Amino acid sequence: MRGRKPVNQSVMPSYGRTDIAFERGEGPYLYTSDGRRFLDFGAGIAVTALGHNHPHLVKALTDQAGSLWHTSNLYHIPQQQRLADRLVETSFADTVFFCNSGAESVEASIKLMRKYHSANGNPERYRMISFEGSFHGRTLATIAAGANDAHRAGFGPAVDGFDHVAFGNMNEVRNAVTAETAGIMIEPVQGEGGIRPADEQFLKDLRALCDEAGLLLMFDEVQTGVGRTGRLWAHQWSGVTPDVMSSAKALGGGFPIGACLATAEAAKGIVPGTHGSTFGGNPLAAACANAVLDVILEDGFLDHVVEMGKRVETELNDVASRYPNVIESVRGIGMMWGMKCVVPNGQMVAKAFDHGLLTVPAGDNVVRFLPPLIVDETHIEEAVGAIEACAKEFES
Numbered sequence: 237m238r239g240r241k242p243v244n245q246s247v248m249p250s251y252g253r254t255d256i257a258f259e260r261g262e263g264p265y266l267y268t269s270d271g272r273r274f275l276d277f278g279a280g281i282a283v284t285a286l287g288h289n290h291p292h293l294v295k296a297l298t299d300q301a302g303s304l305w306h307t308s309n310l311y312h313i314p315q316q317q318r319l320a321d322r323l324v325e326t327s328f329a330d331t332v333f334f335c336n337s338g339a340e341s342v343e344a345s346i347k348l349m350r351k352y353h354s355a356n357g358n359p360e361r362y363r364m365i366s367f368e369g370s371f372h373g374r375t376l377a378t379i380a381a382g383a384n385d386a387h388r389a390g391f392g393p394a395v396d397g398f399d400h401v402a403f404g405n406m407n408e409v410r411n412a413v414t415a416e417t418a419g420i421m422i423e424p425v426q427g428e429g430g431i432r433p434a435d436e437q438f439l440k441d442l443r444a445l446c447d448e449a450g451l452l453l454m455f456d457e458v459q460t461g462v463g464r465t466g467r468l469w470a471h472q473w474s475g476v477t478p479d480v481m482s483s484a485k486a487l488g489g490g491f492p493i494g495a496c497l498a499t500a501e502a503a504k505g506i507v508p509g510t511h512g513s514t515f516g517g518n519p520l521a522a523a524c525a526n527a528v529l530d531v532i533l534e535d536g537f538l539d540h541v542v543e544m545g546k547r548v549e550t551e552l553n554d555v556a557s558r559y560p561n562v563i564e565s566v567r568g569i570g571m572m573w574g575m576k577c578v579v580p581n582g583q584m585v586a587k588a589f590d591h592g593l594l595t596v597p598a599g600d601n602v603v604r605f606l607p608p609l610i611v612d613e614t615h616i617e618e619a620v621g622a623i624e625a626c627a628k629e630f631e632s
């Protein structure tokens with residue numbers, strides 16, 4: 237199998253990339269080395285929630301970097317303890333496991349839910365109900381949980397134990413519950429699937445079914461959490477609380493960290509030796525996440541997200557109504573908006589790029605807007621102005 241080395245494949249070609257690299261960032265803007273400026277309404281896929289080069293985050297990271305990066309979870313980590321205490325204080329959860337990414341936080345959630353039933357003497361209850369249009373990550377278990385066939389193709393037999401039903405269809409959910417079902421996993425707003433918010437009543441019905449059937453309810457808030465929707469956690473809008481929740485993306489503001497949050501009851505099977513991560517919640521990652529929480533939990537911060545989110549909604553809807561041959565509809569919540577296009581979404585993302593605006597494509601022919609939560613009216617005007625210019629060009 238040894239042939240000539242192909243040209244320029246030193247980075248494995250697992251991504252389709254836009255032909256650009258950025259040199260620095262400032263707030264909601266990214267700059268190239270030749271001075272071009274882009275308004276970043278993708279935020280590294282909902283990661284840089286406080287924008288680029290945020291002074292509080294830079295200080296927290298550099299201060300921690302100057303004293304201690306990593307020790308492993310063989311020892312206590314005060315920064316991690318503080319982060320866990322704060323996450324518990326501000327959520328439904330009693331306890332938190334730290335890892336390094338979204339997929340790992342979902343993987344931890346799946347393991348925890350299976351272990352719960354095993355600890356209860358019901359190891360046969362290992363199956364999860366998940367939803368069409370869902371995305372939960374790229375590990376073997378999370379591609380089995382997710383709905384995308386292309387993500388599974390060629391990777392051998394899918395990890396067993398995932399039953400997919402239609403998003404929002406309570407009858408299908410009820411019919412999918414068997415004596416082997418361990419829990420239900422759902423994104424409160426489907427991100428990759430095209431910014432599809434779950435109905436509040438649907439979440440309430442899922443909670444009731446889980447209580448009735450002894451199932452665990454898991455919310456994947458990897459994309460929706462950490463203030464993205466205008467609440468710290470998206471499910472807080474509904475009043476429905478899960479037993480287990482995954483978080484990552486914005487949690488470290490750009491520094492990799494993930495977390496699995498759970499009630500004490502749901503986590504009862506997790507004892508020393510059952511799960512682990514070398515890096516998970518190390519001093520550097522935990523310091524960054526604590527700094528993110530410092531800002532997001534400040535009085536009025538989430539009110540700003542809600543207010544700016546309404547502006548995005550109003551202004552995008554206004555453009556959509558004037559270009560019905562280009563844009564079909566606008567949907568979302570907080571700072572998480574999807575524009576379902578009539579034209580191919582990839583073409584819209586490319587054209588927006590040409591106008592200096594970064595967006596992210598999603599399923600269902602949607603263009604995603606995931607601006608940093610710190611944007612103000614002028615940034616929103618600039619972004620929507622760029623979309624309007626694109627729509628005009630599509631019409632001509």
Ligand SMILES: *Cc1c(COP(=O)(O)O)cnc(C)c1O
Nearest residue numbers: 337338339371372373427458459
């Ligand atoms: C991005 C995402 C993941 C996977 O996160 P990674 O950090 O890429 O592993 C899982 N679930 C949801 C809902 C996501 O949006």
